[in-house]
Amino acid sequence: MRKSKNDLLQGTLTLLVLKTLARVPMHGYRITLHIQMVSKDILRVEEGSLYPALHRMEQDGSVSAEWGMSENNRRARYYRMSAKGRKQLAEEEKNWERLTQAVAQVLEFA
Amino acid sequence: MSWIPRLRSLLKRNRLDHDLDDELRSHLEMRIADNRAAGMSPEDARIDAQKRFGNSTLFKEDTRAVDTVGWLDECARDFRFALALGIGANTAIFSVVDAILLRPLPYPEPDRLVRIWESSAKHDSPRNVVNPINFLDWRDHSQSFESLAAISGLMTNLSSQGQPIAVQGMQVSPEFFSVLRVAPFLGRTFTSAEAIPGQDRSIILSYELWQRQFGRDRAVVGQKIDVDGRPSEVVGIMPKGFSFPKFRAEVWTPLPLTRSEEWKGGRFLTVVARLKQGVSLSQAQQDMFRVANFTAQARPDNNKNWSANVFPMLEDVTEGVRRPLWVLLASVGFLLLIACANVANLLLMRGTGRLRELAVRSALGAARSRIVRQLFVESLLLSLAGMAAGLFFAHLGLRSLLALVPQNAPLPRSEPIAIDARVLLFTFFAALFTAVVFGLVPALRLSRVDLQNALKQGTLRGGVGGHQSLRRCFVVAEVALALVLSVGAGLMLRSFARLISVDPGFSPEQLLTMHIWTSPARYQDDLKRSQYLDRILAEIRSTPGVQAAGSTHFLPLTEKISGSCFSPADQPAPSPAESPSAQFLIISSGYFQTMRSALLSGRDFDDRARFNSQPVAIVNHAFVQRFYPGQNVLGKQLRVCWTIEKPVEIVGVAADARQAQLQDVPEPTIFLSNSQAPMYFATLLVRAAGDLGQIARSAEAAVHRVDPDQAVSDIQTMETVFSDSVSSPRFQAVLLLVFAGLAVALAMIGVYGIVSYSVSQRTNEIGIRVALGARSADVVRLVLPEALALAAIALLLGLAGSLALSRAFASLLFEVTPTDPATLVSVCFLVLAVSALAAVLPARRATHIDPMVALRYE
Numbered sequence: 001m002r003k004s005k006n007d008l009l010q011g012t013l014t015l016l017v018l019k020t021l022a023r024v025p026m027h028g029y030r031i032t033l034h035i036q037m038v039s040k041d042i043l044r045v046e047e048g049s050l051y052p053a054l055h056r057m058e059q060d061g062s063v064s065a066e067w068g069m070s071e072n073n074r075r076a077r078y079y080r081m082s083a084k085g086r087k088q089l090a091e092e093e094k095n096w097e098r099l100t101q102a103v104a105q106v107l108e109f110a
Numbered sequence: 111m112s113w114i115p116r117l118r119s120l121l122k123r124n125r126l127d128h129d130l131d132d133e134l135r136s137h138l139e140m141r142i143a144d145n146r147a148a149g150m151s152p153e154d155a156r157i158d159a160q161k162r163f164g165n166s167t168l169f170k171e172d173t174r175a176v177d178t179v180g181w182l183d184e185c186a187r188d189f190r191f192a193l194a195l196g197i198g199a200n201t202a203i204f205s206v207v208d209a210i211l212l213r214p215l216p217y218p219e220p221d222r223l224v225r226i227w228e229s230s231a232k233h234d235s236p237r238n239v240v241n242p243i244n245f246l247d248w249r250d251h252s253q254s255f256e257s258l259a260a261i262s263g264l265m266t267n268l269s270s271q272g273q274p275i276a277v278q279g280m281q282v283s284p285e286f287f288s289v290l291r292v293a294p295f296l297g298r299t300f301t302s303a304e305a306i307p308g309q310d311r312s313i314i315l316s317y318e319l320w321q322r323q324f325g326r327d328r329a330v331v332g333q334k335i336d337v338d339g340r341p342s343e344v345v346g347i348m349p350k351g352f353s354f355p356k357f358r359a360e361v362w363t364p365l366p367l368t369r370s371e372e373w374k375g376g377r378f379l380t381v382v383a384r385l386k387q388g389v390s391l392s393q394a395q396q397d398m399f400r401v402a403n404f405t406a407q408a409r410p411d412n413n414k415n416w417s418a419n420v421f422p423m424l425e426d427v428t429e430g431v432r433r434p435l436w437v438l439l440a441s442v443g444f445l446l447l448i449a450c451a452n453v454a455n456l457l458l459m460r461g462t463g464r465l466r467e468l469a470v471r472s473a474l475g476a477a478r479s480r481i482v483r484q485l486f487v488e489s490l491l492l493s494l495a496g497m498a499a500g501l502f503f504a505h506l507g508l509r510s511l512l513a514l515v516p517q518n519a520p521l522p523r524s525e526p527i528a529i530d531a532r533v534l535l536f537t538f539f540a541a542l543f544t545a546v547v548f549g550l551v552p553a554l555r556l557s558r559v560d561l562q563n564a565l566k567q568g569t570l571r572g573g574v575g576g577h578q579s580l581r582r583c584f585v586v587a588e589v590a591l592a593l594v595l596s597v598g599a600g601l602m603l604r605s606f607a608r609l610i611s612v613d614p615g616f617s618p619e620q621l622l623t624m625h626i627w628t629s630p631a632r633y634q635d636d637l638k639r640s641q642y643l644d645r646i647l648a649e650i651r652s653t654p655g656v657q658a659a660g661s662t663h664f665l666p667l668t669e670k671i672s673g674s675c676f677s678p679a680d681q682p683a684p685s686p687a688e689s690p691s692a693q694f695l696i697i698s699s700g701y702f703q704t705m706r707s708a709l710l711s712g713r714d715f716d717d718r719a720r721f722n723s724q725p726v727a728i729v730n731h732a733f734v735q736r737f738y739p740g741q742n743v744l745g746k747q748l749r750v751c752w753t754i755e756k757p758v759e760i761v762g763v764a765a766d767a768r769q770a771q772l773q774d775v776p777e778p779t780i781f782l783s784n785s786q787a788p789m790y791f792a793t794l795l796v797r798a799a800g801d802l803g804q805i806a807r808s809a810e811a812a813v814h815r816v817d818p819d820q821a822v823s824d825i826q827t828m829e830t831v832f833s834d835s836v837s838s839p840r841f842q843a844v845l846l847l848v849f850a851g852l853a854v855a856l857a858m859i860g861v862y863g864i865v866s867y868s869v870s871q872r873t874n875e876i877g878i879r880v881a882l883g884a885r886s887a888d889v890v891r892l893v894l895p896e897a898l899a900l901a902a903i904a905l906l907l908g909l910a911g912s913l914a915l916s917r918a919f920a921s922l923l924f925e926v927t928p929t930d931p932a933t934l935v936s937v938c939f940l941v942l943a944v945s946a947l948a949a950v951l952p953a954r955r956a957t958h959i960d961p962m963v964a965l966r967y968e
Contacts, residue, residue, distance in 0.1 A: 027136070027137075028133065028137050029136075029137045029140045029141060033144075046162070047137065047162050051133075051134070067132075070136070070140065072140075072143065074136055074139060074140060075132065075136055076133070076136045076137075076140070077132070077133040077136070
């Protein structure tokens with residue numbers, strides 16, 4: 001089933017979004033496209049999870065948002081990573097590394 | 111902790127919604143555009159884009175739930191609404207109470223100001239106006255006062271640039287300004303020489319009149335202006351805003367007082383005095399008892415059984431409004447308590463939802479005091495937000511409140527009523543109080559929960575059971591308080607309905623009233639004055655559209671009465687102090703016809719009642735009942751102390767009508783003819799068909815045809831007079847009704863909340879029941895008893911509270927007892943019905959639960 005591909009681990013979405021925004025501010029739709037493209041269609045972010053996550057991050061202050069114009073002249077809400085977000089990204093990346101290492105070790109051991 | 115943005119988003123839900131809508135739409139559009147570019151049909155492109163979103167409304171709910179805790183958002187309206195309303199209503203009412211009752215009078219050392227009245231046990235009047243000679247004795251013999259001043263209200267005709275204007279004036283003894291310790295803005299106040307008759311041609315103007323009529327010309331001081339037809343020197347201008355409570359005076363003239371015979375009888379002065387430094391009120395009262403004893407012995411004819419009463423001035427001028435205002439303030443206080451209970455409940459619910467957060471904090475080492483502090487600071491912020499919104503409500507509320515007060519009501523205080531620093535301070539403390547009441551209890555309660563346990567359970571629902579009973583208590587309190595307020599409102603409403611259905615004894619429709627004040631200088635001569643009014647009335651009667659016209663010296667329903675002693679002429683005259691007394695009115699012929707009051711027997715005054723002919727009188731039905739029950743009074747002769755040396759003959763009996771106020775039972779009244787006992791002032795009454803505004807202009811023109819210098823003032827319809835006369839009970843009834851309505855609404859929200867909660871707790875059980883075939887009525891029956899039990903407890907408590915408060919209420923009611931069964935029963939039913947409704951709504955919703963969802967719920 002396709003669903004398994006999308007079933008991201010809790011917390012992973014934040015990491016992906018932060019990483020995506022690390023280079024350049026983007027609007028929500030661009031974020032979904034970017035993740036899908038970079039992961040070569042393996043990761044697909046669902047709108048229903050993305051926007052709640054974005055708003056939560058905005059509340060936390062890891063991203064800020066403002067209205068701007070998109071590439072093809074549409075009003076869109078752009079998310080920009082804050083200093084706090086940058087710190088969080090570093091943290092999350094570390095966590096992720098530890099997690100994947102741990103998982104890899106378990107797999108190797110078995 | 112990010113509750114500041116959360117709070118902000120709570121207050122700005124609309125904005126957020128709007129932003130979110132835009133953002134999602136823009137996302138959809140971009141997806142559609144890309145789909146199209148990838149070769150999809152427009153229709154497919156749209157469907158695909160939407161499918162990825164799922165149900166857009168549901169999704170929006172979800173996103174918002176992140177911004178604010180989901181259920182809190184649902185209740186957010188209540189938070190803002192309840193708090194802002196409670197605080198706003200309190201601020202508005204407090205600003206009135208403060209301006210009228212609490213703020214010191216605007217004179218130096220106001221605590222030493224007192225008013226002194228004569229009092230008579232026989233007439234049941236603790237505050238009777240004062241006889242001039244008695245006043246002079248008080249002034250000479252009392253020892254407690256720095257100074258005493260006498261006041262008599264008086265309309266004054268000013269002639270300025272040929273245009274007659276009538277202004278409200280005060281005749282004052284020269285000490286008046288030094289008693290109040292107010293210095294003039296320009297010029298001087300009166301000297302004692304100006305209190306000597308014949309040397310009293312001076313006048314002091316109010317700043318406002320000076321500005322309006324004389325363009326703030328400083329040269330006016332020292333000039334002579336025409337006052338009541340006599341040239342008088344303007345000696346001073348009072349400072350801006352200077353006024354004396356209950357007199358809307360704009361000019362002050364000297365009050366010449368002597369111990370002459372003519373002052374022996376009547377009582378008409380208001381007396382204000384300043385206590386000597388260090389003299390207490392009770393010392394002053396003892397002193398006045400002594401002086402009154404002296405006057406009673408010196409002139410027993412007039413003063414037997416009369417004494418004197420001293421009251422603090424502030425208490426005295428606010429006498430009639432104090433109790434209604436405190437009742438209103440107490441009512442809004444109740445409303446605030448209800449709002450607090452409401453918010454406390456919501457916070458408890460919210461706190462329950464946050465147990466995990468609290469548990470984590472506690473696990474991370476936060477002390478209990480810190481958690482309490484955090485919760486309390488959150489409450490404080492909420493209540494401050496409530497305060498801000500409340501101030502807005504208060505501003506609007508106060509404006510509509512003041513609009514309910516009639517324009518020309520003689521308010522006890524003339525200082526402006528506004529939301530100022532004092533009121534803001536009160537509002538701040540009210541907000542602080544609400545934060546303590548609604549915030550601290552839940553905070554303490556929540557912090558006591560075993561947080562570790564809550565954490566282990568891993569469910570948001572952990573540990574909620576304990577709060578349910580506390581929340582029930584809050585709801586019971588809310589409903590009980592709402593009941594007390596509703597009973598109050600119900601009683602007021604019934605009392606008001608009784609009041610306005612009183613038959614005044616005359617017909618106020620299509621009746622015009624206007625006041626005239628005759629210049630003493632030009633109409634000094636009694637005969638000339640007696641004919642003057644008749645000429646004016648004749649001229650008005652000949653005006654097209656006028657059906658009848660007449661006059662009276664005191665208009666009904668304006669709280670004015672005159673009293674006089676009298677005695678039957680066929681018996682030896684007793685002393686005035688021992689004679690019976692009755693109200694009297696000086697009227698013109700045609701008065702009863704104009705008022706549409708019935709003459710029960712005899713005749714109206716007519717041409718035979720001339721100045722020098724046999725004096726005649728008409729008495730009312732109450733007079734006959736009291737003094738001549740069952741007898742024919744026509745032809746009987748009376749000696750009336752007020753006027754005449756010659757006895758008057760009773761020629762007619764009139765039906766009873768209300769005089770001072772609508773609620774006062776008609777008193778025995780003697781009517782005398784203005785042609786025989788001419789007054790210096792009169793209220794003209796004109797009954798006419800058609801547009802009264804037009805008639806008013808023609809009537810004024812008719813007056814000016816008789817005397818171009820005659821000022822006409824206070825032109826209003828009798829319906830306005832009638833409506834203004836009940837404005838104060840109407841004000842109370844309307845306000846209490848509004849407060850009670852809000853209280854019931856808040857209590858309803860409370861009941862709704864608690865039932866919703868227990869329904870959600872029992873979702874599982876209800877689901878199973880529905881799956882097993884229970885119908886909606888069965889489910890409602892499952893939930894309703896809890897709500898009704900709470901309502902029943904609240905009803906008992908509320909009734910007990912109402913009975914406890916009934917004494918405070920009794921004096922505000924007209925022909926309704928504070929325990930009026932009809933009101934109590936209907937209010938109980940109303941509150942019960944509203945509670946039941948509030949409970950049925952969530953119960954019915956529960957029956958729509960999909961059994962499958964319900965079973966999966968945990």
